[in-house]
Amino acid sequence: MLQTGSENRQLIFLYERGKKKLMDGTRVVFADDVDPSSISGKIVECSWNKQEDCWFCMRIRADKSTPNDINTYRKVMRSITDNITEDKLLGEMSEISSLPMYADRKAHADRKAHAEKMAHQHRRRG
Missing domain, CATH: 1.10.287 (Helix Hairpins)
Structure with missing residues (x-):
């Protein structure tokens, strides 16, 4: 969940044991035509930008009312760090x-x- 704090600081929250957990140090980048303050409080779907070491906001998830659990985030990050390519996956298959x-x-x-x-x-x- 994205929230805009003081001085338009972007805060990203996940859930941990049913409570919001601030993901301190997490950076999200938006397309030029998106004002982050206009989507404050909404669930956003992001993709990882390895070169910039940040998340890129792809879309608002109107179908979700709560952010992902911290464990989901950890699994996603683990799969990103494992860097499993299509060639590697096809070879294993x-x-x-x-x-x-x-x-x-x-x-x-x-x-x-x-x-x-x-x-x-x-x-x-x-």
Whole structure:
């Protein structure tokens, strides 16, 4: 949750054990056409800007009445720091899918798909 404090200082709050917790030192950047004081008290969705070491406000979350829990924030930050790229994820998926427990299923699915394709072609010819 974004709140504007004295001197237009932007304060970001999350929830911890059902109470608002100030995320001191957290910086949020807004598009040029957004006045942060106009969205004070609202839940905002942000993306992490690694180069600027700050959050970028993407949109107001009108569908939410409370900010995320601190544990959600920690998990998001952990996944950001883990820096799992699409290539890394696809590589892991490929490796996992070739494990024997999945290879057997895949072979069975491939045989079934081939049989269905052949049956379809046979029906078209007939």
